[in-house]
Amino acid sequence: MSYLKKIIYNCKQATFLIEKKQLKRLSFREEMELRIHLAGCGVCVLYNKQSRVINDMVQQLFHDSLKNELKLDDAFKADLQARIEEGLA
Amino acid sequence: MLTETNVLNPHKWVTAYADYLYMYAIVRINDEDTAKDLVQETFLAALEKVDRFEGKSTERTWLTAILKNKIIDVYRKKSSGLAIASANKAAQEQDDFFEEDNGHWKAEYAPQPIAAMDDQDPLLKKELNSILQKCLQKLPALWNAVFTMKHIDDAATENICTELHVSQANFWVIIHRAKVNLRACLQKNWN
Numbered sequence: 001m002s003y004l005k006k007i008i009y010n011c012k013q014a015t016f017l018i019e020k021k022q023l024k025r026l027s028f029r030e031e032m033e034l035r036i037h038l039a040g041c042g043v044c045v046l047y048n049k050q051s052r053v054i055n056d057m058v059q060q061l062f063h064d065s066l067k068n069e070l071k072l073d074d075a076f077k078a079d080l081q082a083r084i085e086e087g088l089a
Numbered sequence: 090m091l092t093e094t095n096v097l098n099p100h101k102w103v104t105a106y107a108d109y110l111y112m113y114a115i116v117r118i119n120d121e122d123t124a125k126d127l128v129q130e131t132f133l134a135a136l137e138k139v140d141r142f143e144g145k146s147t148e149r150t151w152l153t154a155i156l157k158n159k160i161i162d163v164y165r166k167k168s169s170g171l172a173i174a175s176a177n178k179a180a181q182e183q184d185d186f187f188e189e190d191n192g193h194w195k196a197e198y199a200p201q202p203i204a205a206m207d208d209q210d211p212l213l214k215k216e217l218n219s220i221l222q223k224c225l226q227k228l229p230a231l232w233n234a235v236f237t238m239k240h241i242d243d244a245a246t247e248n249i250c251t252e253l254h255v256s257q258a259n260f261w262v263i264i265h266r267a268k269v270n271l272r273a274c275l276q277k278n279w280n
Contacts (some may be wrong), residue, residue: 048202077107
């Protein structure tokens with residue numbers, strides 16, 4: 001298989017580069033490989049889009065969970081306070 | 090200029106920080122009992138280190154740092170031994186997503202549109218979110234730890250690798266596999 005053909009068919013490598021690119025700057029060669037692949041692969045274009053949406057959703061999920069006021073129960077806190085006081089005494 | 094020196098007041102810790110630390114832990118650990126234990130351990134460990142507090146950070150930052158180290162210990166424990174076997178198994182499953190010889194998507198695993206992702210309907214979004222949560226929990230512990238540290242804490246890759254004992258090369262493989270799995274899990278459970 002020619003080098004170009006390998007890039008065009010290899011969705012495993014392309015999705016790897018898609019993930020890497022979201023967190024880090026790709027090398028020139030990696031960037032070129034990814035562009036060539038995406039130019040001809042609609043499925044990976046879709047993967048790219050969905051992967052980014054998932055990142056946003058994950059961020060949102062953690063953000064939201066900070067807002068839902070999950071609190072420790074008072075008995076646990078009282079017990080904890082007692083143990084700290086004990087440690088301080 | 091006089092810089093303000095931070096002081097510790099352990100008598101106020103529970104009132105001031107217990108809920109905050111609990112939330113911090115639960116978002117990263119996803120287990121209420123473990124999170125409770127970690128909050129308790131954090132305060133007790135902090136008590137022993139009170140003498141070493143230099144006042145350079147706020148009380149809250151200092152306590153959070155102690156908790157963070159404890160969370161990483163949990164990640165490490167979870168991802169050793171048996172967990173590695175399950176990660177390998179999941180890795181193998183992921184290899185099934187692509188053709189072995191040329192890396193092309195296997196037809197049955199190729200990404201398809203997931204309607205709720207493009208839709209603005211809040212109900213659909215909510216449902217997709219709850220599926221995402223379940224899918225996150227299904228990831229092998231080590232992948233989940235790497236994914237969480239990168240995506241919530243935005244930790245430097247080098248730090249994640251050092252703290253969880255994974256190589257840089259392995260880090261990228263995990264990031265890739267975790268996402269391919271997550272996406273497939275969403276698609277499977279949505280459609």
